[in-house]
Amino acid sequence: MSGAERAPDDRAVALVTGGSGGIGSAICRRLAADGWRVAIGCLNAREAAEQLALELNGVALAFDVADDAQARAAIATLGEVALLVNNAGVADYGLFQLTTERQRERVFAVNAFGAMNCSAAVLPQMIRARRGSIINLASIWGKVGASCEVVYSASKAALIGFTKALAKEVAPSGVRVNCVAPGVVATAMTSRFSESELAELGAIAQPADVANAVAFLASDHARLISGETLTVNAPI
Numbered sequence: 283m284s285g286a287e288r289a290p291d292d293r294a295v296a297l298v299t300g301g302s303g304g305i306g307s308a309i310c311r312r313l314a315a316d317g318w319r320v321a322i323g324c325l326n327a328r329e330a331a332e333q334l335a336l337e338l339n340g341v342a343l344a345f346d347v348a349d350d351a352q353a354r355a356a357i358a359t360l361g362e363v364a365l366l367v368n369n370a371g372v373a374d375y376g377l378f379q380l381t382t383e384r385q386r387e388r389v390f391a392v393n394a395f396g397a398m399n400c401s402a403a404v405l406p407q408m409i410r411a412r413r414g415s416i417i418n419l420a421s422i423w424g425k426v427g428a429s430c431e432v433v434y435s436a437s438k439a440a441l442i443g444f445t446k447a448l449a450k451e452v453a454p455s456g457v458r459v460n461c462v463a464p465g466v467v468a469t470a471m472t473s474r475f476s477e478s479e480l481a482e483l484g485a486i487a488q489p490a491d492v493a494n495a496v497a498f499l500a501s502d503h504a505r506l507i508s509g510e511t512l513t514v515n516a517p518i
Contacts (some may be wrong), residue, residue: 295360296500299323299347299400301372302331305419306469308489309367312497314338321360323347323370347396348388357403362411365500366395366404368441369419378432386433393437398444401459405452412456417443417499420493422465422515438463442511449509458508460499464492465515487514 287366292410296313299351301322307330324331329341339360345356347370357363374385397418408414423431424438449459456468467487495514498504 294362294364295319295321295341295410296365296367296405297321297323297343297360297363297400298367298369299396299405300325302327302334302342302440303369305464305489306369307334307353309369310334310338311338311357312490312493313365313500314340316497316501319502320366321363323356325370327466347400348391350399350402352397353399354403357400362407363404364408364411366400366414366416367419367496367500368400368416370396371419371494373431373434375430377430381433390440391435393434394440394444397441400446401448405457408457409455410452412461414457414458415500416448416459417496418442418459419496420445420461420463421510422463422513425463425511425513445511446509453508458499458504460504461494461510461511462495462499463511463513464495465513467492 293439296318298310298313298320299308301310312320314320320338322331322335322340324342324344325346328342330342331344335342343356345352347353370392372389374381374389401416403456404414418441420441421438423435424442427435442463445459445461452459464487467489491514495512499507499512
């Protein structure tokens with residue numbers, strides 16, 4: 283058992299929101315290999331989440347992270363959550379001036395407020411236990427911005443700011459909060475790009491590369507790391 287945030291019994295859970303997607307499933311598999319009991323959060327891909335839960339001897343949990351009441355009710359069924367990975371996210375491509383209010387609100391509701399909702403749900407138990415880890419999945423675009431992904435970039439920048447501030451607030455209680463900011467990752471989300479477009483973006487990460495970064499931040503090796511953003515985006 284290498285997880286720094288592991289509780290002394292088998293009721294401790296690592297919850298991965300958006301856990302049935304390309305990056306999410308890689309994170310779930312890596313954490314399960316490290317000895318965590320994994321809860322796979324999902325919204326629409328319940329069948330995929332349930333299949334992954336069966337594979338990993340975990341549990342699938344269907345709820346909308348953007349709905350605070352849903353998040354709290356679902357997370358309450360898990361018992362002690364020692365590790366929360368806020369991976370659920372949505373993207374939106376196009377010129378900013380053509381985006382609608384509904385589009386902008388949904389991106390922020392999932393990417394930024396979703397992470398806040400889930401974090402607020404697990405923090406009371408983590409603070410009582412004086413241990414726990416929250417890892418937020420941001421994006422390199424949250425650090426540098428991306429044309430035609432303005433709202434997405436802004437939501438991920440907010441997530442990085444949230445990470446830094448919350449880490450300071452909960453540090454006296456022994457809870458760590460960090461962020462992983464991947465670059466371009468080979469998932470269904472990037473399948474819309476042509477080979478030439480992907481080549482211009484530089485090195486393409488695999489979901490396992492992101493999962494390795496999450497596993498590091500969840501481990502004893504990162505026990506003195508909090509409030510940091512680990513970028514997974516090596517240039518060619």
